[in-house]
Amino acid sequence: MADLSDQIGRKADQSDWVDHAVRVGLVAYGVVHLLIGWLAIQLALGDHSGTVSSQGALHQLAGETLGLVLIWLIAIGMVLLVLWRLLELVAGHRDADGADLWRKRAADVLKMGIYGTLALSAFSVALGDKGGGSGTDTYSAQLMRLPFGVWLVGALGLAIIGYGVAQIWRGLSEKHAKHLKAEGKTGDAGSAYLLLGKIGYVAKGIAVGLVGGLFVYAAMTHDPKKSGGLDAALQQVLAQPFGPVMLGAIGLGVICYGLFCFARARHLSR
Structure with missing residues (x-):
């Protein structure tokens, strides 16, 4: 089983497709943070109409031209990041052991939760959820x-x-x-x-x-x-x-x- 995991990990490290998927996910993650930062600045300037959160940012984006397309891309990008962290959890960190290995695996699980939650929010908004809380x-x-x-x-x-x-x-x-x-x-x-x-x-x-x-x-x-x-x-x-x-x-x-x-x-x- 360890040999299979190591083989999968080495193939993933050499895969251009994995690189492309991660890049798409990171761009999507960056877009969400740009929107959250902009909402925070608007709040600082006195505009209380938006909710400063990832879901609030997605709802803000939904009202823009091509916003729905971008939200679907963000949702897909977050799923790709979840799959990346899952791959790292199962077959990554081959040079780590002991406490360091478990720390990195715990970080993978945490990041999967963050990306997964954002993916669910994006899918929810894309499918018509009007809530913002x-x-x-x-x-x-x-x-x-x-x-x-x-x-x-x-x-x-x-x-x-x-x-x-x-x-x-x-x-x-x-x-x-x-x-x-x-x-x-x-x-x-x-x-x-x-x-x-x-x-x-x-x-x-x-x-x-x-x-x-x-x-x-x-x-x-x-x-x-x-x-x-x-x-x-x-x-x-x-x-x-x-x-x-x-x-x-x-x-x-x-x-x-x-x-x-x-x-x-x-x-x-x-």
């Missing part, structure tokens, strides 16, 4: 009704915060550079790509960490209504002193992350 308050309410539900919500919040901190660390330590081939991180263009990634990962990590903070607060107050998704988290930022400035900065950072996804697609290093 994130539903995270409903999820936390359901969790709280379970035995030890408050602890589950708190643990989920801490896990989300941990993921956000990991994203910030990836940006500050420039670990995102490994996603680019050598030609993608050299010269003026390469320096720009790395800077986009650094800003993007930090901004994304802050936004994700804020969502986790809402879950922890909901657990501490035993009130699932205190939880929320990205839109609720950014609304909290907006309510702070200099909130519009901070929110605008986060929005620009998320746009930088989207642009880095494009750079990664162009100079893909798997």
Whole structure:
């Protein structure tokens, strides 16, 4: 079985088709982040008509010319990313072992969940779903009704915060550079790509960490209504002193992350 997995992994590493599929998925992922960043900036400027979330971004896109076509492409792109991470989970990380191997496999599962959730949202919007809510308050309410539900919500919040901190660390330590081939991180263009990634990962990590903070607060107050998704988290930022400035900065950072996804697609290093 191990030999079969190794054989599949080597074929995948040498496959141009896998590269093309991943590139399509990364471009789609980048588009979603550009839209989320733009919605955050609009919110900072006083426009409260849109929901700052992946689903809100998709609904915004649905109202544009050729928007439905783009949403279908995003849905397909996310499915391709799910399949890529599944391939990595089953046949990748051949040079890793022990705790490092399990850490990478856990990251594969987490990313499959993120891409899969976004794919479901895109398919839902493409098929005519008119809703725009994130539903995270409903999820936390359901969790709280379970035995030890408050602890589950708190643990989920801490896990989300941990993921956000990991994203910030990836940006500050420039670990995102490994996603680019050598030609993608050299010269003026390469320096720009790395800077986009650094800003993007930090901004994304802050936004994700804020969502986790809402879950922890909901657990501490035993009130699932205190939880929320990205839109609720950014609304909290907006309510702070200099909130519009901070929110605008986060929005620009998320746009930088989207642009880095494009750079990664162009100079893909798997």
